[in-house]
Amino acid sequence: MSKASETNSSNSASVASTIRRLLSAVVSSVFNRRTARWSSLIAVAVAGTLAGLLLGGRVETPVGPADASLSLAFSPSGGTEVEVPPLGALRLDSHAGPLLLKAQITRLRPAATQSFINDPAAIDTLEKTVTDEIRRGVIWMAVRAVLAALVLTALLALALYRDWRRALAASLGSLLLMTAFGGVAWGTFRPSSVAEPRYTGLLANAPQLVGDAQAVIDRFDEYRGMLAKLVANVSELYATTSTLPVYTPDPDTVRVLHVSDIHLNPLAWDVIRNISEQFQVDVIIDSGDLTDHGSRPEDRFVANINTLKVPYVYVRGNHDSKGTEAAVSKIKNAVVLDDRAQEVAGLTIYGAGDPRFTPDKTNEDDALPSSALEAQGLLNAETLRGFGTPPAISVVHDPVQARALDGLTPLVLAGHTHQRATEILPGGTRLFVQGSTGAAGLRGLEHEDPTKINLSILYLNRTTRALQAWDDFTLGGLGEQSVQVERHLATAPAAPQPTTTPSR
Structure with missing residues (x-):
C-alpha cells in the first residue's frame, strides 16, 4: 500500500473517532440537560405539593x-x-x-x-x-x-x-x-x-x-x-367551665396544684401531668401517702415525679416510710419538707411529715392517732413561731396535725381523709383537706361507688401571697368517665365544715 493511501486511511479513522466523541458529548449533554430539567420539575412539584397540602x-x-x-x-x-x-x-x-x-x-x-x-x-x-x-x-x-x-x-x-x-x-x-x-x-x-x-x-x-x-x-x-x-x-x-365564677389569673398569679393520697395509682401521674401543663401550674404540692407500704420496690413508682416539668413539694404520709422520703429527695425537681421551710416558685412553703408509719390497719399505733398528731402539731407550731415572716403555705398529711398551726400561717394543706373539705379555723387560717388524687388506690374498689380522683389548683397573688381563688377537679373513679370542675373565690370563703374522721 502506498504512503498516500495509508495517510488517507489514518485521517479517515481520526475523523470518525472525532465524530463519535462529538456525538457522544452531544447525547450526554442532551441527556444530562433532560435529567436536570426533569429533576428540577419533580423538585418543584414535591415542594409545591407539600406546601399546598399544609x-x-x-x-x-x-x-x-x-x-x-x-x-x-x-x-x-x-x-x-x-x-x-x-x-x-x-x-x-x-x-x-x-x-x-x-x-x-x-x-x-x-x-x-x-x-x-x-x-x-x-x-x-x-x-x-x-x-x-x-x-x-x-x-x-x-x-x-x-x-x-x-x-x-x-x-x-x-x-x-x-x-x-x-x-x-x-x-x-x-x-x-x-x-x-x-x-x-x-x-x-x-x-x-x-x-x-x-x-x-x-x-x-x-x-x-x-x-x-x-x-x-x-x-x-x-x-x-x-x-x-x-x-x-x-x-x-x-358548658360547666363557662359558668364558673369570673376570675382571670394574670402574670402576677402563682398557680399551685395540690395533690394527695396517690396510693401507688399510676393513672394519677397522667392526670397530674396533663392538668399541670394545661393550666400552666408553677408548683405541685403533695400532702403525702404517695405509696401504700413505703417499700423499696415502690421507689420505682416514686421516680415518676421526674417526668413532671415543675417543682414537686412533698411531705411524708403515714403510708410513706423514711425510705420513701429519701427516694423522693433524690429526684431533681422534688423538694422534701420535714419540719422546715423553703422558697419554691416565689412562695415560702413549710412542711412536716406524718410522725406515724402505719401502712396497714393492724398496727396498734394507728388506733390512737390523735395524741401523737396533736403533739407533733404543737412542735411544728413552735417552729413556725420562730420564723420572722409566716410562710405562705404550710403542708402536713393529717388535718389533726394541721389544727395546731392555726393563726401561724394563712393556708394549710392536708390530705389523709380521702374526702375533700375546706374550713376557716378560729385563728383565721384556711385549712384545705384534699381528697385522693389516686382514687384511694386499690381501696377505691372496696365500696360500691369507686373513689373519685381529686386535685385542686390554688391561685395566689405573687406579691401579697394571698389566696385569690381555687379550682376543684373531680374525675370519675375506676370504670367511670365523668369530669367536674368547680371554681371558688377566696373573697367568699366557705363556711367552716367538720373534718371527716381520718381513714387509715
Missing part, C-alpha cells in the same frame, strides 16, 4: 354544638389524631402515611350547647348530624388542599422557568403525587381502627369512651352514636 388543608367545620378544626400534617405512620383540649387526645391507626388527619375542638357555641343540654332527646339526631358534618368537612378540606397544591406548584414553576409548559408539567406531577398519597390512604384504610385507639392526657383514663373493641368491629355503624356521645360529654364539660 397551607390549604385546614378548615373549620361545625361538629354538633361545637366547632372543630381539621388539618393535614405529614407523618411517616399516617393515622388520625383527635384533640379535645384540655382532656387530651386519641390516636387512630386509620391509614398508612404520609398524611396525618388532625381534628381539634376549638370552640363551643353557647346557644347551641344550651339547647342541646336542655333537650336530651337531641342525641338521636346529633348522631347523624355529627357524621354528616365531619364527612363534609373532610371533603372540603381535601378539595382546598388539592387546589392549593396545584396553584402553588404552578406559580412556583412559572417563577422559576417562565414557561407555561413547564408549569403545566409540574402541576401534573403534583396531581400524580397527591393521587399516590390518596391511594396509599385509601388502600390502607382500616375502619376497625376505631376499636384500637391510643389515648393521651386525661382521656387515657377513660378508654371505655369508644366501648368494647369487638363490639365496635362487629357493629361499625354504632360508632357514630359513640362519637355523638363523646361530643355531648365534652359539650357538658365546656
Whole structure:
C-alpha cells in the first residue's frame, strides 16, 4: 500500500473517532440537560405539593354544638389524631402515611350547647348530624388542599422557568403525587381502627369512651352514636367551665396544684401531668401517702415525679416510710419538707411529715392517732413561731396535725381523709383537706361507688401571697368517665365544715 493511501486511511479513522466523541458529548449533554430539567420539575412539584397540602388543608367545620378544626400534617405512620383540649387526645391507626388527619375542638357555641343540654332527646339526631358534618368537612378540606397544591406548584414553576409548559408539567406531577398519597390512604384504610385507639392526657383514663373493641368491629355503624356521645360529654364539660365564677389569673398569679393520697395509682401521674401543663401550674404540692407500704420496690413508682416539668413539694404520709422520703429527695425537681421551710416558685412553703408509719390497719399505733398528731402539731407550731415572716403555705398529711398551726400561717394543706373539705379555723387560717388524687388506690374498689380522683389548683397573688381563688377537679373513679370542675373565690370563703374522721 502506498504512503498516500495509508495517510488517507489514518485521517479517515481520526475523523470518525472525532465524530463519535462529538456525538457522544452531544447525547450526554442532551441527556444530562433532560435529567436536570426533569429533576428540577419533580423538585418543584414535591415542594409545591407539600406546601399546598399544609397551607390549604385546614378548615373549620361545625361538629354538633361545637366547632372543630381539621388539618393535614405529614407523618411517616399516617393515622388520625383527635384533640379535645384540655382532656387530651386519641390516636387512630386509620391509614398508612404520609398524611396525618388532625381534628381539634376549638370552640363551643353557647346557644347551641344550651339547647342541646336542655333537650336530651337531641342525641338521636346529633348522631347523624355529627357524621354528616365531619364527612363534609373532610371533603372540603381535601378539595382546598388539592387546589392549593396545584396553584402553588404552578406559580412556583412559572417563577422559576417562565414557561407555561413547564408549569403545566409540574402541576401534573403534583396531581400524580397527591393521587399516590390518596391511594396509599385509601388502600390502607382500616375502619376497625376505631376499636384500637391510643389515648393521651386525661382521656387515657377513660378508654371505655369508644366501648368494647369487638363490639365496635362487629357493629361499625354504632360508632357514630359513640362519637355523638363523646361530643355531648365534652359539650357538658365546656358548658360547666363557662359558668364558673369570673376570675382571670394574670402574670402576677402563682398557680399551685395540690395533690394527695396517690396510693401507688399510676393513672394519677397522667392526670397530674396533663392538668399541670394545661393550666400552666408553677408548683405541685403533695400532702403525702404517695405509696401504700413505703417499700423499696415502690421507689420505682416514686421516680415518676421526674417526668413532671415543675417543682414537686412533698411531705411524708403515714403510708410513706423514711425510705420513701429519701427516694423522693433524690429526684431533681422534688423538694422534701420535714419540719422546715423553703422558697419554691416565689412562695415560702413549710412542711412536716406524718410522725406515724402505719401502712396497714393492724398496727396498734394507728388506733390512737390523735395524741401523737396533736403533739407533733404543737412542735411544728413552735417552729413556725420562730420564723420572722409566716410562710405562705404550710403542708402536713393529717388535718389533726394541721389544727395546731392555726393563726401561724394563712393556708394549710392536708390530705389523709380521702374526702375533700375546706374550713376557716378560729385563728383565721384556711385549712384545705384534699381528697385522693389516686382514687384511694386499690381501696377505691372496696365500696360500691369507686373513689373519685381529686386535685385542686390554688391561685395566689405573687406579691401579697394571698389566696385569690381555687379550682376543684373531680374525675370519675375506676370504670367511670365523668369530669367536674368547680371554681371558688377566696373573697367568699366557705363556711367552716367538720373534718371527716381520718381513714387509715
